[in-house]
Amino acid sequence: MNLAGQTYTLSFHAGKNGGAGVTVKLLVEALDGSNAFLSKRPTIDSRKTHTFTFSARSSSTILQFSDKTWDSPINYDIDIDEVRVMAN
Numbered sequence: 001m002n003l004a005g006q007t008y009t010l011s012f013h014a015g016k017n018g019g020a021g022v023t024v025k026l027l028v029e030a031l032d033g034s035n036a037f038l039s040k041r042p043t044i045d046s047r048k049t050h051t052f053t054f055s056a057r058s059s060s061t062i063l064q065f066s067d068k069t070w071d072s073p074i075n076y077d078i079d080i081d082e083v084r085v086m087a088n
Contacts, residue, residue: 002056007088010038010054010063015047018076026078027066032057041068044078053088 002008016024023045030038038054054061063085067078 002059002061002087004056004058007053007055008061009051009086009088010084011049011051011086012065012083013047013049013079013081014042014044015079016044016076017079022069022076024076024078025068027064027068028052029064029066030054031062031064032060047079049082 010028010030014026016022023043026042026044028038028040028042028050029036037057038052040050040052042050063083065080069076
């Protein structure tokens with residue numbers, strides 16, 4: 001549960017396995033129902049921490065992570081872990 005209007009910080013570690021030479025395109029969204037009010041596209045080429053800030057729009061927010069690398073013929077996996085959401 002979150003509070004509408006409350007500011008939050010989302011942080012997560014992301015990296016990839018395999019896919020030498022492929023830069024992975026990740027889409028990170030915070031959704032209020034079906035409307036994305038946070039939409040970021042960090043590039044995943046090495047393992048690192050990503051951090052974004054957003055303000056909740058309702059008492060329920062969905063976080064969605066999607067692979068948007070459609071043009072790669074090389075196999076790889078995206079690793080996402082240590083996902084944290086902290087109220088500011």
